[in-house]
Amino acid sequence: MRLPVRLIHALRSSMPIIIIGAFVVVGVQAADLKEVTVIAPTIKTVGRDASGTPIHQVTASARVQYNPIMLTTNSGRALLQYKISQVAQKLCREIGNVAINPAEDEGTCVKRAVDGTKVQLAAAMAQQKVG
Numbered sequence: 001m002r003l004p005v006r007l008i009h010a011l012r013s014s015m016p017i018i019i020i021g022a023f024v025v026v027g028v029q030a031a032d033l034k035e036v037t038v039i040a041p042t043i044k045t046v047g048r049d050a051s052g053t054p055i056h057q058v059t060a061s062a063r064v065q066y067n068p069i070m071l072t073t074n075s076g077r078a079l080l081q082y083k084i085s086q087v088a089q090k091l092c093r094e095i096g097n098v099a100i101n102p103a104e105d106e107g108t109c110v111k112r113a114v115d116g117t118k119v120q121l122a123a124a125m126a127q128q129k130v131g
Contacts, residue, residue: 033065036120038084040091041112060091071121071128080121081114088113 040060047055064087070076092109 032067034068034124035063035065036080036084036117036124038062038064038087038091038113039116040088040095040109041116060095062087062091068124068128071125077121077125084117085110085114 038061045054045056049055064080064083066080066083070080088110089106091113092106095109096106
């Protein structure tokens with residue numbers, strides 16, 4: 001997603017945090033799907049550009065839908081982790097196009113986004129074992 005330069009400057013000067021949303025669906029019947037939310041980390045104002053305009057870190061999130069049966073096999077869990085990682089990479093790349101935190105590279109952003117899904121996945125796996 002590439003934004004026009006004028007829009008980027010308007011967003012930088014008028015909003016402290018920008019939220020970009022995306023949705024990814026793994027094909028299965030909608031009634032049977034569960035979700036994991038992947039969130040690229042938020043950092044507030046990270047500095048100012050040459051003209052003094054504040055530079056802000058952007059938050060992006062996406063919901064990855066999956067069939068709960070995926071949690072019952074090693075290959076299913078690996079596939080879900082792969083999809084989460086791919087979504088995290090896409091989100092971190094998208095927010096990098098709008099506002100970059102110079103102290104954090106894309107790899108760090110992806111790791112933090114993927115790590116943020118671990119609690120959700122652990123809860124989903126525990127529920128799958130109980131249910």
